Amino acid sequence: MKRLLIPALLALLLPVVSACDSSEPDDHGAGEQEFITRLELRLTAGGRTVTAAAVDDDGDGTGLEIDELVLDAGTTYTGTVVVLDEINDEDVAAEIQEEADEHQFFFTPGGAAASRMSVVVTDRDANALPIGLAFTLTVSAGGGAQGTLNVALSHFDEEPKDGTSRSDETDIDVTFPVTIR
Amino acid sequence: MALRWVWRASLLAACFLSVTGARAQSVLGIVRARSGEPLEGVHVILPESHRGAVTGADGSYRIDGVPPGDHEIEFRHVGYAVLRTIVWVPDDGPAVLDVALETESVRLRDIVVTAEGHAGEMLVRASRSVSVISTADLAELQGRALGDILGRLPGVTTLSTGPSIAKPVIRGLHSQRVLVLQDGVGLEGQQWGGEHAPEIDPFAAGRIEVVRGAASVEYGAGAIGGVVRVDPPDLPESRPIGGTLSLRGFSNNRQGAASLMVEGGPRGLPGLGWRARVSGRRAGDSSTPDYVLGNTGFEEVDVNLAAGYHRGRNGMHVMASRFSTTLGLFKGAHIGNVDDLLRAIERGRPSVEYAFTWDIAPPKQDIVHDILLWRGHVALPGGDVLESSVGYQSNRRSEFDAHARGRDAEEPAFSLTLRSVSGDLKVRMRPRGSWIGVAGISWQDQSNRNGESGFLIPNYHAITGGAFALASRISGTWTHEFGVRLDRRWMEAWPRERLSIGPFVRRTHEWTSMSAHAGTIRKLGAHWSLAAQAALAWRPPGVNELYNFGVHHGTAQFEVGDPTLGVERGRSADLTLRHEDERWTGEVTAYVNRMSGFVHLVPEAEPRVTIRGSFPSFRYTNADVRLAGAEGSLRVLLGWGFVADLSASVVRGTDTATDDPLVLMPADRARFGLSRTWVGDRFDLEAGLTVQTVASQARFVAGADFANPPAGYRIVGLDLVSRFRALGRTLTGTLSADNLLNTPYRDYLSRYRYFVDDPGRTVSFGLLVPFGSAR
Known part of the structure; x- marks a missing residue:
């Protein structure tokens, strides 16, 4: 038995080097991740359209650029929100619309011009609670001013969506600089 | 046997x-x-x-x-x-x-509290600081989770992610720095993850040994911080079929755990033994004293088959095991960005009143770990013994996000498959003069693959080889040990060119380094010994430390790897004083471990701002640190059948360049137990009360963490263990209450400390039923 076992021990050591194949990943199969690469506000008033976008081509914040939102005083805009994942070519806003009862956008004016802006969400989910993909933005009359507009998307997974409170799961949180002319 | x-x-x-x-x-x-x-x-x-x-x-x-x-x-x-x-x-x-x-058979009269019988053995146990949980102790702990069992040892704490995930922390080090061995093979899972628990069925343990401090010479580069060895009991021999049925139920999460073991050794074939074990457990949501922790249930099924044959000094052993678990992660810890985290910390409790459920919903983890092992030994002419082992392991891990955007909810957010083949060949020398020794080589081939969705750490392929030699000499009251090892690791990894996006690119790494160990034990009379040891150990950076890039949910941290990271090295020294006599047994160890190139996360000046919000950014960096501390344990026979146990541990981690304390170092802690055994004709009963006191971690950099370390706490446990005759056999019953007083507390090493308390009181009842020849 001893004579049999020694070669057996050695033989078992050998078939090792080729045991694992190359680990090169398949570019088309592996590694798909979710990103948000573009958040855009499209505002129209009297046939004129104003847009401001936050663009993050890598989806990881490396080259994040946020446009300034330039608004006219004394104007009410009709707005929509565009959300895209351009890496995977997906319309995230359409997905939010599909799960409207689990999402809500919150628009929070800030800075010196905070009191000049008011946002009213105009779309409703199946429970008649606001979604925020569509809204109106009213800028009160007055002189030029500087401020910010924060756009946040809360995801309501288990916390009940009540139309007023935010959740602990924020999917989007971007603050646009605002100039009122 | x-x-x-x-x-x-x-x-x-x-x-x-x-x-x-x-x-x-x-x-x-x-x-x-x-x-x-x-x-x-x-x-x-x-x-x-x-x-x-x-x-x-x-x-x-x-x-x-x-x-x-x-x-x-x-x-x-x-x-x-x-x-x-x-x-x-x-x-x-x-x-x-x-x-x-x-x-x-387990005889009633055998159980008499005594420290006699193993006199002297503990004194020369090892020059290192080692703790052993014996078969008898494990019988009382049957059904408990591995982390729960290990956390009872001095110098060992656990890094927990809710009730379902706990991994051992030895002297402040964990994950890739602590090697966990099952049946002698190092467990190869995604060990880098703080929320990735060791894939081990604690029912199958016959003996658990914990080595505190580096043991790289024997176990390779993974053992820079310590080793947890979980060994099965010896296989039976020439014995009819018998076995045990273990059952345990826990009140808090309504957990049921059961394990059936059958073993035997044909009488006609002396030297042959086999064992089969099936274990399972299922738990629902845990509760703190004040609220339910939503989605913290888990279920686990494990199978283990082993057989061995030996004749004279030759023999072999084969083992196959599968560990599979699905475990829920507390939903309230799955947050969006740093503002969400701060809101949750501010609130101090979950935003939702959860109701108890058995259901496990995303976020969750699915893990299947398979092991195949062959081991053999033959006696060489002259008396030396040649030993060899070959093992195959596959670890498949899938993690599911709370919600999958635009894809099937059944699809994981990411999945990883880690396959490893490893082996060793060594010669155990027969004694020559007062010297004995062992020398050998070991190798491992490992590959990691991402599944079709998601991407967390890159695919890689690594080959590691090492050669080592150990010798020891006993002369008079002295024991000396020496060891040296050389390891080389080659790795090719396939990260994305721009880390989160872009084509995959091939990167290769190579590391070679040496480990060494020297120790000595001096017996001082019949009841005392003093041991000292010094070790050099190293560890190549892990693939996550090189290439991680993304948000860690639960802490809202953006973690960035560094492909240029260097090797981590440890230089450590220990001094252990041991005492053993009829009345008291104890040991105390002091140690210092200076690590250069210690890989840890250092906050970056600017947070990472994305469309999802902003995240504090951390980068993996090499640093020079010092870990120093002490741990000790003491058991005293007080008389009247009372036994007192005391253990305590202290660790101090410091970045030597800045003098700042290291994060996530276990707080100082002590454990006191008092127990008494009554021996009757038909039964015996052991009752024990344990008080664990944990201080608040006072050493932290103010403002570096989102919340200060939680307050200290004291929890009380009660255990009743009885062996009794019933149904013609000796049964072991246990009744335990953990956190008896239902004290709300948070441990600093709980990853949920920002959000919720640790679980409250749980009462558990266990029964160990032997059958067949094991009666």
């Missing part, structure tokens, strides 16, 4: 060596009970030659004048099954044969 060539026992046996070269030789060794303590008064007989000996207080025996060749040998002791086997006696040295005897 297998015969084992125990390294440490042969150290002891080497004391008795005499002149070599004579024709007639000696047979010597140590006889132990299966629980590990040496047995005195065992009759050791060579029936053919009518020679024999009786073991001494330390379990040692010696029979002189034995001619070389194979001999039948018998071990007989009252209350234990007779063990018969073959011993092979070489012609140029003694035969060392250590055996473990098995009790005929």
Whole structure:
């Protein structure tokens, strides 16, 4: 038995080097991740359209650029929100619309011009609670001013969506600089 | 019951060596009970030659004048099954044969509280700081989770992610710095993850050994911080089929755990033994004293098959096991960005009132870990023993996000498959003079693959090889140990060119380095010993430390790897004082571990701002740190059947460049236990009360963490263990209450400390039912 076992021990050591194949990943199969690469506000008033976008081509914040939102005083805009994942070519806003009862956008004016802006969400989910993909933005009359507009998307997974409170799961949180002319 | 060539026992046996070269030789060794303590008064007989000996207080025996060749040998002791086997006696040295005897049945009268019987063994256990949880202790802990069992040892804490995930922290180090071995093979899972628990069925443990501090010479680069060895009990031999059924239920999360073990050894085939075990557990949501922790249930099914055969000094062992679990992650810890985290910390409790449920919903983890192991040993002419092992492991991990955007919810957010093939070949030298030693080589081939969705760490392929030698010498009251090891690791990894996006690119790395160990033990009289050891250890950076890039949910941290990271090295020294006599047993260890190139996360000046919000950014960096501390344990027989246990540990981690304390170092802690045993005719009962006190971690950099370390806490536990005769067998019943007073608390090493308390009181009831020949 001893004579049999020694070669057996050695033989078992050998078939090792080729045991694992190359680990090169398949570019088309592996590694798909979710990103948000573009958040855009499209505002129209009297046939004129104003847009401001936050663009993050890598989806990881490396080259994040946020446009300034330039608004006219004394104007009410009709707005929509565009959300895209351009890496995977997906319309995230359409997905939010599909799960409207689990999402809500919150628009929070800030800075010196905070009191000049008011946002009213105009779309409703199946429970008649606001979604925020569509809204109106009213800028009160007055002189030029500087401020910010924060756009946040809360995801309501288990916390009940009540139309007023935010959740602990924020999917989007971007603050646009605002100039009122 | 297998015969084992125990390294440490042969150290002891080497004391008795005499002149070599004579024709007639000696047979010597140590006889132990299966629980590990040496047995005195065992009759050791060579029936053919009518020679024999009786073991001494330390379990040692010696029979002189034995001619070389194979001999039948018998071990007989009252209350234990007779063990018969073959011993092979070489012609140029003694035969060392250590055996473990098995009790005929668990006898009521055997359980008497005593520190006698293993006198001296602990004193020369190791030059390192080592703790052992014996088979007997494990019988009382049956059904508990591995982390719960390990957290009872001094110097060991757990890094937990809710009730379902706990991984060992040894002297402040964990994950890739602590090696966990099952049946002698290093567990190869995604060990880098703080929320990735070791894939081990604690029911299958017959003995658990924890080495505190580096043990890289024996176990390779993964053991820079310590080793947890989970070994199965020895296989039976020449015994009819028998087994045990273990059951345990826990009140808090309504957990049920069960394990069925069947084993046997055909009488017609001495030397052959086998065992099969199936375990399962299922738990619902846990609760703190004040609220339910939503989605913290888990379910686990494990299967383990083992068989062994030995004849004389040759033998082999095969094992196949599967560990599979699905575990929920607390939903409230799955947050969006740093503002969400701060809001949750501010609130101090979950935003939702959860109701108890058994359901496990995303976020969750699915893990399947398979092991195939072959191990063999043959005696070489001259008395040395050649040992070899080959193991295959596959670890498949899928993690599911709370919600999958635009894809099937059944699809994981990411999945990883890690396959490893490893082996070693070593020669265990027979004693030469007062020296014994072992030398060998080991290798491993490992590949990691991402599944179709998601991407967390890149695919990689790594080949590691090492060669090592260890020697020890016993002379008089001194024991000396020396070891050296050389390892080389080659890795190719496939990260994305721009980390989160872009094409995959091939990157290669190569590391070579040396580990070394020297230790000495000095016996000081009959009851004291002093041990000192120094070790050099190293670890190549892990693939996550090189290439991680993304948000860690639950802490809202953006973690960035560094492909240029260097090797991490540790230089450590320990000093251990041990005492053992009839009244008290204890040890205390002081240590210092200076690590250069210690890889840790350092906050970056600017947070990472994305469309999802902003995240504090951390980068993996090499730093020079010092870990120093002490741990100790003491057991005192107080009289009137009372036993007191005390253990405590302290660790201080410091970045030596900045003098700042390291994050996530366990707070100072102490554990006090008082127990008493009553022995009756039909049953015995052991009752124990444990108080664990944990201080608040006062050493932290103010403002560096989102919340300060939680307050200290004190929790009380009560355990009743009884062995009793019923249904014609000896049953073991346990009734325990953990966190008896339902104290709300948060441990600093709980990853949920930002959000919620640790679980509240849980009452558990366990029963161990032997059957067949194990009755």
